[in-house]
Amino acid sequence: MPLWKVYHPVGAFSADDKQQLSERITALYSRLPKFYVGVVFQEVAADSFYVGGAPASNFVRIWVDHIARTLPSAEARTWWIGQCDEALAPFIRDRGMDWEFHIDETSFELWSIQGMRPPTANTEDEKRWIAENRPTPLTGT
Amino acid sequence: MPLWKVYHPVGAFSADDKQQLSERITALYSRLPKFYVGVVFQEVAADSFYVGGAPASNFVRIWVDHIARTLPSAEARTWWIGQCDEALAPFIRDRGMDWEFHIDETSFELWSIQGMRPPTANTEDEKRWIAENRPTPLTGT
Amino acid sequence: MPLWKVYHPVGAFSADDKQQLSERITALYSRLPKFYVGVVFQEVAADSFYVGGAPASNFVRIWVDHIARTLPSAEARTWWIGQCDEALAPFIRDRGMDWEFHIDETSFELWSIQGMRPPTANTEDEKRWIAENRPTPLTGT
Numbered sequence: 001m002p003l004w005k006v007y008h009p010v011g012a013f014s015a016d017d018k019q020q021l022s023e024r025i026t027a028l029y030s031r032l033p034k035f036y037v038g039v040v041f042q043e044v045a046a047d048s049f050y051v052g053g054a055p056a057s058n059f060v061r062i063w064v065d066h067i068a069r070t071l072p073s074a075e076a077r078t079w080w081i082g083q084c085d086e087a088l089a090p091f092i093r094d095r096g097m098d099w100e101f102h103i104d105e106t107s108f109e110l111w112s113i114q115g116m117r118p119p120t121a122n123t124e125d126e127k128r129w130i131a132e133n134r135p136t137p138l139t140g141t
Numbered sequence: 142m143p144l145w146k147v148y149h150p151v152g153a154f155s156a157d158d159k160q161q162l163s164e165r166i167t168a169l170y171s172r173l174p175k176f177y178v179g180v181v182f183q184e185v186a187a188d189s190f191y192v193g194g195a196p197a198s199n200f201v202r203i204w205v206d207h208i209a210r211t212l213p214s215a216e217a218r219t220w221w222i223g224q225c226d227e228a229l230a231p232f233i234r235d236r237g238m239d240w241e242f243h244i245d246e247t248s249f250e251l252w253s254i255q256g257m258r259p260p261t262a263n264t265e266d267e268k269r270w271i272a273e274n275r276p277t278p279l280t281g282t
Numbered sequence: 283m284p285l286w287k288v289y290h291p292v293g294a295f296s297a298d299d300k301q302q303l304s305e306r307i308t309a310l311y312s313r314l315p316k317f318y319v320g321v322v323f324q325e326v327a328a329d330s331f332y333v334g335g336a337p338a339s340n341f342v343r344i345w346v347d348h349i350a351r352t353l354p355s356a357e358a359r360t361w362w363i364g365q366c367d368e369a370l371a372p373f374i375r376d377r378g379m380d381w382e383f384h385i386d387e388t389s390f391e392l393w394s395i396q397g398m399r400p401p402t403a404n405t406e407d408e409k410r411w412i413a414e415n416r417p418t419p420l421t422g423t
Contacts, residue, residue, distance in 0.1 A: 003243070018188060018189060019191065022194050034193030035192050038192055038202050040148055040189065041190075047301075048300060048323040049322055050300065050319075051319070052317040053305035053319070059320075077389070099395075100320065100394065102285070102388055104347070104386065105389065106243055106244070107244070110222065111243040112241065113241045115230075115234060144345060144384070159330060160332065160336075163335050167335040168335075176333050176334040178334055178335070179343050180332040181330065181331055181343070206386070248359070248384075251353070251385035251386070252385070255381065256375060
């Protein structure tokens with residue numbers, strides 16, 4: 001489910017940075033199977049990256065799709081945005097880069113992993129997917 | 142309308158594979174003008190592609206935006222997801238890769254092709270666009 | 283807020299073209315802080331870019347996420363699509379390229395810039411962000 005797409009300046013992150021940041025992002029979703037969390041990093045050269053019409057060489061722009069869960073209230077959304085900002089801070093804010101992110105929520109029913117419709121929240125199937133950290137055939141419970 | 146974005150491991154698909162897979166994807170939308178179906182493939186190196194915090198070297202992640210039509214019921218959505226999985230299988234599942242995809246449905250009214258708002262479903266204009274496989278001036282019928 | 287992602291043929295745009303086009307896109311959003319407008323250009327080789335199952339070598343495909351504002355009526359949406367087409371025309375239509383774009387509207391509450399939730403429309407905070415063209419601490423007015 002969550003798919004994070006991270007546009008960043010060329011050379012901003014080492015492979016190790018990217019792994020650590022993806023671990024921090026994954027940790028945000030502790031109620032979900034870990035393998036739900038996908039993160040794609042993409043370098044964007046300053047001459048292909050514009051903010052307000054000016055080339056951006058110090059900016060990280062992230063967009064996220066949430067699929068497995070929706071945030072149910074304004075309070076939950078505020079809390080969540082804060083959690084995300086905290087997860088990102090050591091690799092972006094604390095290095096003096098600018099950043100922006102936004103999240104879209106898309107349909108649970110238009111989602112498939114490994115040929116299966118993922119189990120609904122808090123089912124036995126989901127618990128097993130969490131415990132085993134891989135998609136296995138659904139039992140419907 | 143549908144825009145498919147396919148993130149895949151470096152070298153996973155040849156140009157011929159990509160063409161064939163895009164043809165299979167296009168065939169899913171047999172009720173629409175063929176030229177509505179856009180597919181963008183993007184190689185992602187394992188050190189820029191993470192699943193559950195671990196580098197992904199054998200994983201295809203696809204996101205799709207649907208614009209021209211919405212799937213009207215849970216049954217339609219289930220059926221459609223199955224169709225998509227079947228279209229992808231020979232190039233992904235049958236080659237032993239892991240995969241995940243999700244679909245968002247976006248506004249028909251916020252869409253433009255070649256400077257025109259595409260015709261609504263089942264109109265004469267849409268039939269002509271299907272028959273000619275190109276966008277031509279609308280007659281409003 | 284608006285994030286524009288522009289997939290284009292290899293070599294279709296110079297750095298200067300991209301800057302100018304991003305300025306035209308930014309000018310569309312004259313009611314917003316300029317720095318809200320992000321544009322990411324991405325070259326796609328013809329063997330990774332398909333329209334209707336055929337390689338696309340002369341096609342620009344754009345997707346946009348709107349976050350700060352929603353278009354409130356069918357009339358507003360029609361007008362807006364026309365404005366976008368006009369902004370793009372000199373760099374795409376007038377150069378004989380084909381193009382398509384669509385816009386999604388995502389949640390204002392699931393958006394963060396520089397660790398802050400952007401101010402709501404027409405507040406003093408938003409006016410200051412517009413005037414200074416940078417995000418500064420919110421006063422809540």
